[in-house]
Amino acid sequence: MVDHALEKLVLELYHENKWRDILDLQNFKDAFEKHRLLWVWPSLEDLDWLKHIISERNVREIVSIGCGSGLLEWLIQKYLGIVVVGVEVDRKWWCSGYSPPLFLKNVHFIDEEDSRFEILPSQAILFCYFNNGSAFLNYVKQYTGRTVIVIGPGEGRGSCTDPVPFDRKFSDLGWKLDAAREIRDTKDYIAVYVR
Ligand SMILES: C[S@@+](CC[C@H](N)C(=O)[O-])C[C@H]1O[C@@H](n2cnc3c(N)ncnc32)[C@H](O)[C@@H]1O
Known part of the structure; x- marks a missing residue:
């Protein structure tokens, strides 16, 4: 049986509001355990960079x-002091005993019948x-705002997402790359698009 040691530790720190200590766990070795909680573990400097970008653009809320x-x-909410709202599918799974815990309280499950998000x-x-x-594509085509942030693998990272941070789809859709940064030396990138 898997004991989810990282998850237990993170939950303890979360309940004690020790978010800086959670950032310090970025070098935890077991990738599977890490990815259960999040795919990209930011550093304080990454959050600081994002804070700067977000405040320059006067963004007060992020929908993830x-x-x-x-x-x-x-973690973004704690460091940036802004509201972050989550969007997911399948509440049943996320509230089951098998899923990782939900750290964000404000999550909309868009596949529910009464979802009016x-x-x-x-x-x-x-x-x-x-x-x-x-x-x-549906989310971005319906979005009427001005800032899209993408975090994901760059070339040589060995994982795949859709979209990727430097996806051609953005220019095809009329978005311009405004800023980008590698997250520590992971070959994962954060890219900010504007229009
Ligand atoms: C690889 S996980 C990444 C989770 C998290 N962002 C992270 O970095 O750890 C991709 C997530 O997208 C969610 N997802 C897939 N299709 C979706 C949709 N149409 N709307 C909202 N979330 C969706 C999946 O349920 C899954 O939790």
């Missing part, structure tokens, strides 16, 4: 599509390791 456990979003133009949208290209 496919937020998974919401741990990244909770709407992304406002004042909100930025975030895709971190999103893996559903057709859903991505």
Whole structure:
């Protein structure tokens, strides 16, 4: 049986609001255990970079599509002091005993019948390791705001997402790359698109 040691530790730190200590776990060796909680473990410098970008653009809220456990979003919320709302599918799974915990309290499950979730133009949208290209296109085509953030693998990282951070789809859809940064030396990138 898997004991999910990392998950237990992160949960303890989360309940104690020790988000900086969670950032310090970035070098934890077991990739499977890490990916259960989040795909990209940011450093303080990465969050600082994002904070700068977000405040320059006057963004007050981020909607994270496919937020998974919401741990990244909770860390962003803590460091940036802004609201992050999650969007996911399949509440049953995320509330089951098999899934990772949900760290973000504000998650909309868009596949529920009574879901009336709407992304406002004042909100930025975030895709971190999103893996559903057709859903991505729908979200971006419906979005009327000005900032899209993508986190995912760059060349040579060996994982695949849809979209990837430097996806040609963005220019085809009329978006311009505004800023980008490698997350530590992971070959994962964060890219910010504007229009
Ligand atoms: C690889 S996981 C990444 C999770 C998280 N962002 C992370 O970085 O750890 C992709 C997530 O996208 C979610 N997803 C897939 N299709 C979706 C859709 N149409 N709307 C919202 N979320 C979706 C999946 O349920 C899954 O949790």
